[in-house]
Amino acid sequence: MKLLIFRTLLIYLCVLFAMRLMGKRQLGELQPEELVSTMLISNLASISIESEEVPITASLVPLFLIALLELLSSVLSFYSQSFSNLVAGRPKTVIQNGRIDQQALRMLRLSAADLLEALRSKDIYDPRDVSYAIVETNGTLSVALKPSREPATLSDLGIAVQRAQATIPFVVDGQVLADNLQFCGKDMDWLERTATANTLMVSEILLLLGNDTEDYFLLRKEKGAPAKGAQ
Template sequence: MDYWLIAAKLVTAFIALWLMTRLLGKKEISQLTPFDFISSLMLSELVGNTIYDREAHYAMLLYALAVWMGLSLALEKIVQLLPWLSVPLSGRPDIVIRDGSVDERAMKRNKLDMHQIGMLLREQSVFSVKEVAYAIFEPNGSLSVMKKPNADTPTREELRLPDKPIEMPVILIDQGYMERDALQEIERDETWLKALLQEQGVERIRDVYYAEWSEAEGLHLQMKKRCGTVT
């Protein structure tokens, strides 16, 4: 009897979840807001506990699904009627890079570090902060990037120039901390980095918010706001 009850609950839950997805609209995983993600986790926990709990009768599953569907639809309608609720529920986009300069406050608000930003930029085929006019951190965790006009240059093939070796910039300093593994990767040491910083008029590594290095472009750095900005 338990097996038939579990099967009936599973079929009911499957149909109900499909119906809720159709009613609430289709969303890819990458489009889910934090609220959507938490809501889906709670729903899966609710359905799972109800299906395998012997004391949870079939009517309880139907009731739980109906209440959850009602709450979800009501919330969607409320947000449509009161658009100002969309920001506190879903979050707002936040500009984290402006004209090649990282916004420290926006980074702290969104609990981001430069390695995370670097990964999100590379997903947009951007390998250096210098190329970015604006980078907007979206509520779903993605990054929208607008390149600087001079970053969209013609290809070497279009200009009929010989091939140039491709090199990826390496992060050497992240929020005042030196990346020793990155230094080893480019076969340099702390003394070399300090000498390079001194050439830029920087005395202390902890005053640097972000620094990246490439053999072709050299050192690109941004000072912490209280110290001013150097590039």
């Protein structure tokens, strides 16, 4: 039992290190070669954990070899567009000026129903509203609406924007995100003053959101009501 726990912990740490080495993105954003590497690594890890008779090096050696091959592939893709096209393919335009390219759909083996489903996931129900749509190399659909179908922005309505930065977290579960504070022109002194103004210590804050103005949203770790800063 102790051996099983040790092998599981070791494999977990090694897989975690390998994934960090490869710089994994979210699963939905994986390129084909990245997805293959992830699947192979997971299979190698499970074999080493489940089969105690298999030497642990029998999984660790190919595991790190796959990680190094993926790292090498990403470097080559960065410096060579031809290699990148060979491994990951190219983006393909499937809608242009409201017209669906049926030949492109056949090349991608993408049905019309699949295309409509992808459009609906972006709250688009009529292909005629699309200026162009591209299937990216990771399988996601990027869409640009026609100018007449674009939602109105504040600048279109002539409304002045009151803040330059978006609202981002400064404190999450008592942990200070110093980079976010600096990004909005704030520092620890501002954070301490804000916490004191709400009769709290920083460690007692569950959530503190703000931007580059003096407006903020604060939520205590306890069940008290959230407080909102002055404008």
